Amino acid sequence: MKISIGFNRHLEPDWLAQTASWVANGIEEQALKDRIDSMLESVFTSKVAKDKTRNLLFGIWNKLPKHIPGRFQSRGANLLMEYSEQHLVFHWGMMLAKYPFFSFVVAQIGKLTKLNDTFIYSQLEDRVTEQYGDTSTIKRSMQFVVRTLMNLEVLKNPKQGVYELNKAMSIVQPEIKGWLIEAIMLSNQSSSRSLSSINDDSVWFPFTLYFDASDVQSNRELEAHLQSSDTIVFL
Known part of the structure; x- marks a missing residue:
């Protein structure tokens, strides 16, 4: 069976931020692709390289695989607009969720x-x-x-x-942490996972953060249930 990789170009933070901003403002599908094309026009001399970069940016911030709900994507874009100084965390969550x-x-x-x-x-x-x-x-x-x-x-x-x-970024806002919990569960395509295993996941190395039950409760897509000595998160 052919393995889908998808991550076939390097990306710049400005490209990611602009693409997310357009999505937050309701620009999607072909209109979004056209804007990304215009943004990248002066950067690339190769059409193939430009098209691959456009497709990857579109894939991160607009394309919806079957396991990704549109609500997750739109909340990520809106949170990025609210917490733009922490833009990395939202690109990170989207890439985790969409690109195994x-x-x-x-x-x-x-x-x-x-x-x-x-x-x-x-x-x-x-x-x-x-x-x-x-x-x-x-x-x-x-x-x-x-x-x-x-x-x-x-x-x-x-x-x-x-x-x-580089120095890790501190993340303290419950709504951001709740969204990240959803991102890692979508990444694993899991319907339940213990909170301790989410905290221990090695994908969080760029950040200083700790997830607790209140972070789960900040996300309407998640539920938390105490089982034995651990909290189980359900998506």
Whole structure:
């Protein structure tokens, strides 16, 4: 069975922010694609590269896979407009929810940097190719993810082959954290998950945050039930 990767270009924060802003203002489908095309026109000389970048931006902020409800997407865009200084968190949530390859790569970075804020690129490549296959397409897609993380100032590259985490962003607003809980559950396509496992997930490495039951209650799409010593979140 063919594995869908989808993350086939690097992205810039300004492109992501502008695309999200258009979605928040009700610009969707072909009208959104046309605006993205115009935004990228002066950036690319290659039509193929421009089209792939447009499709990825559209995929993150407008295209709805079967498991993603439109409410999740619209809330993400609206929250970004309200908390624009924390734009990274909303792009992150959308990419987690919609692109399993992105989610897998950043989870591996989180695991590699759990005890140390640096990782060696070859270690990441070994983990990704073991899961997805040792092909040039997979390796290029991984490079696009890592470069996007650098553009978003999540990572820095102090020397060849070595990457280091930038300072983590603190997230405290319950409505943002509730939306992120929904994002990770959509990413896993899970209908229930323990709150402790959500807190322990390695995809959160760019942020300083802790999820509790009140964050679940801030999101109407989620329910929390206490079972034994843990809280189970239902989507």
